[in-house]
Amino acid sequence: MNQFVKRLMVAGPALFLFALLLLALPAFASRPKAILQSRATNGQPKKRSSLAVDLFRNNCARCHGADGRGDTPLGHTYNTPDFTDAEWWQKHSNITGTGSLISIVTHGKGGMPAFGKKLTRPQIRLLVSHVRKFKP
Numbered sequence: 001m002n003q004f005v006k007r008l009m010v011a012g013p014a015l016f017l018f019a020l021l022l023l024a025l026p027a028f029a030s031r032p033k034a035i036l037q038s039r040a041t042n043g044q045p046k047k048r049s050s051l052a053v054d055l056f057r058n059n060c061a062r063c064h065g066a067d068g069r070g071d072t073p074l075g076h077t078y079n080t081p082d083f084t085d086a087e088w089w090q091k092h093s094n095i096t097g098t099g100s101l102i103s104i105v106t107h108g109k110g111g112m113p114a115f116g117k118k119l120t121r122p123q124i125r126l127l128v129s130h131v132r133k134f135k136p
Helices: 004-030 029-037 048-059 073-077 085-089 096-109 119-133
Strands: none
Touching: 048 119, 096 119
16 A cells, blocks of 8 residues: 555544534634523623523423422422522521532432533522522
């Protein structure tokens, strides 16, 4: 086999992967902005609080309810806590710290699924800060 063909056989797949990486790079480069700045209908970035509400509504409200009370059919099935109950926060102070809540959202707990692969770390932090706002 001639030397050029041997080099092409070795370098060809590497060049192909490099080209794919170059094509995919713009998608990854713009991703961090998209994480916390989804666009409102007027083209302006949404406020963090509005994004937190959207994240909660789309990922948590099915069980925890939009108001955080857990008064939903799935909430009753899984014995979901009432985030608006001061007594619940006090009784469960060992798991209601920010770090513990981030861990629970990331890894799941009991009947609650893990969101660590579905949501980014900044999104999970935003969700936890939103949940803490239910605390009386």
